[in-house]
Amino acid sequence: MTDINADAPLAVSSTHSPMKFGEFVVVIASIMALNPMAMDIMLPALPHLGAAFKIADANRLQTVLSVFLLGFGVAQFAIGPLSDRFGRRPILLGGMAVYCVASLLAVIAPSFELLLLARLLQGLGTAATRVIAVTIVRDCYAGRRMAGVVSLAMMVFIAVPVIAPSFGQAVMLLTEWRGIFVVLMLYGVLALIWSAVRMPETLAVADRRSIAIRDVLLAYRQTITNRQTLGYALAAGGLQGSLFAFVFTSQQVFTEIYHLGHYFPLAFAAIALGVAIAGFTNARFVNRLGMRVISHGALLGYVAVGGTMLLAASNGMLPLPLFMALSALMMFSFGLMFANFTALAMEPQGHIAGTASSLYGTLTTLLGIGIGYVIGQHYDGTLLPFATGLFLCTLAALAVILVVEKGRLFKSHKMVS
Structure with missing residues (x-):
C-alpha cells in the first residue's frame, strides 16, 4: 500500500553536484530534447523522402515518425531496470552513443x-535519454519541486521542437534530406560529450537493485498496481495519442488543406509555442497552486478544445486562424498537464524510480503511438478524423482521471495503491 500526498511541497537534497541548479536543468533539457528534435526536424523532409525512395502514398511516409516512436517506446521497458542496477550514467551514455551511430546509418541509408x-535505432537510443532524465530528476527532487524542475527543463527543451521544423526547412534549402541526419548526429555527439563530462552518477551503489527477473517483475507489479501511477500513465498515453496524431498529419494538413507550402514550419512553430508558454506558467505557479489544480484545469480545457474543433470540423467551418488558435490552446493545455502528470505518476515510486520511469514511458509512448497511428492513417484530406480522435482521447483521459481521483478533481488527498 502507498499512502502519500503527492501534491505536498516536498523537496529532497539534490545529488547533481558539481553542477549548479541552472546547468542541471539545461543538461536535463538538452538530453530530453534529443527525442523531439529527431521527431520534428523530419517534418519538412517527408515529401523529399517520398520522392527519393519513390513512395507515392503520403500516409506511408508517416512511418518515418511512427517507427522512431516505436523504438522509443519499446526500449524504455528495459532502460529503467538496467539503470536501477548499473546506475544512471552508463545507461544514459550508452543510449546516446546508439543514437549517434543510428544517425550516421541514416545518413548513408541506400533504401527506405x-x-x-536507422530511425528505429534512433528511437531506441533516445529511450535512454527520456527515462534517465526523468529518473535523475526524481533522484534529486520530489513533490512540487520535482514538477517545477521538469517544467523548467521543458521550457528549455521545448524550444528545440518549436524551431526544429523551421530549422529542418533551412537545412533542406542548403542540402538534401540526408543533411538533416548529419545535424542530428552532430547534436547527439555534443550532448553526449557534455553529459559524459558534467553529469554525475545520482544513484548510490547502496541503492542499486537486482535485475533478477523475479525482482524486476516485482518492481513492475508495484508500479502498475499503484492506482495513481497507472491512472496518470493511461491518461497521459491517451493525450499523447492526440498529440502524436497532430504531429503525424501536420505536414499534410498545412500543405494540402491550408496550402502553406514551405511556410508550414512557421505555422507549426507558432502552435508549438503554446507548450513553451505552458512550461513557464507551470514552473511559476505549481508550488503555489499544486499539480492537481493546474493539470486538472488544463484537462478540462483540453476537452473544451477538442469539442470545439470537432464541432467546427463537422460543419466545415475550420479556417486556418481558428485551427491555429485551437491547436495552440491544445498545446498549451497539454504542456500544463505534461510535467504534472509525470510528477504525480512518479511520486509514489521513489524507491524504484528507474523501473517506474521506464514502465511509465513505455505505457504512455506505446499507447500514444497506437492511437496516433490509427488517427493519422485515417487522414482523408479533411480535419474530421483528427478532430474526432482528439475529442475521444480527451474524454477517455478525463474518465480515467475521474476514476483515479474517485470523482474528485483539483484537490489532493491520500492515495492508496
Whole structure:
C-alpha cells in the first residue's frame, strides 16, 4: 500500500553536484530534447523522402515518425531496470552513443527500409535519454519541486521542437534530406560529450537493485498496481495519442488543406509555442497552486478544445486562424498537464524510480503511438478524423482521471495503491 500526498511541497537534497541548479536543468533539457528534435526536424523532409525512395502514398511516409516512436517506446521497458542496477550514467551514455551511430546509418541509408531501421535505432537510443532524465530528476527532487524542475527543463527543451521544423526547412534549402541526419548526429555527439563530462552518477551503489527477473517483475507489479501511477500513465498515453496524431498529419494538413507550402514550419512553430508558454506558467505557479489544480484545469480545457474543433470540423467551418488558435490552446493545455502528470505518476515510486520511469514511458509512448497511428492513417484530406480522435482521447483521459481521483478533481488527498 502507498499512502502519500503527492501534491505536498516536498523537496529532497539534490545529488547533481558539481553542477549548479541552472546547468542541471539545461543538461536535463538538452538530453530530453534529443527525442523531439529527431521527431520534428523530419517534418519538412517527408515529401523529399517520398520522392527519393519513390513512395507515392503520403500516409506511408508517416512511418518515418511512427517507427522512431516505436523504438522509443519499446526500449524504455528495459532502460529503467538496467539503470536501477548499473546506475544512471552508463545507461544514459550508452543510449546516446546508439543514437549517434543510428544517425550516421541514416545518413548513408541506400533504401527506405534501411532508413526505417536507422530511425528505429534512433528511437531506441533516445529511450535512454527520456527515462534517465526523468529518473535523475526524481533522484534529486520530489513533490512540487520535482514538477517545477521538469517544467523548467521543458521550457528549455521545448524550444528545440518549436524551431526544429523551421530549422529542418533551412537545412533542406542548403542540402538534401540526408543533411538533416548529419545535424542530428552532430547534436547527439555534443550532448553526449557534455553529459559524459558534467553529469554525475545520482544513484548510490547502496541503492542499486537486482535485475533478477523475479525482482524486476516485482518492481513492475508495484508500479502498475499503484492506482495513481497507472491512472496518470493511461491518461497521459491517451493525450499523447492526440498529440502524436497532430504531429503525424501536420505536414499534410498545412500543405494540402491550408496550402502553406514551405511556410508550414512557421505555422507549426507558432502552435508549438503554446507548450513553451505552458512550461513557464507551470514552473511559476505549481508550488503555489499544486499539480492537481493546474493539470486538472488544463484537462478540462483540453476537452473544451477538442469539442470545439470537432464541432467546427463537422460543419466545415475550420479556417486556418481558428485551427491555429485551437491547436495552440491544445498545446498549451497539454504542456500544463505534461510535467504534472509525470510528477504525480512518479511520486509514489521513489524507491524504484528507474523501473517506474521506464514502465511509465513505455505505457504512455506505446499507447500514444497506437492511437496516433490509427488517427493519422485515417487522414482523408479533411480535419474530421483528427478532430474526432482528439475529442475521444480527451474524454477517455478525463474518465480515467475521474476514476483515479474517485470523482474528485483539483484537490489532493491520500492515495492508496
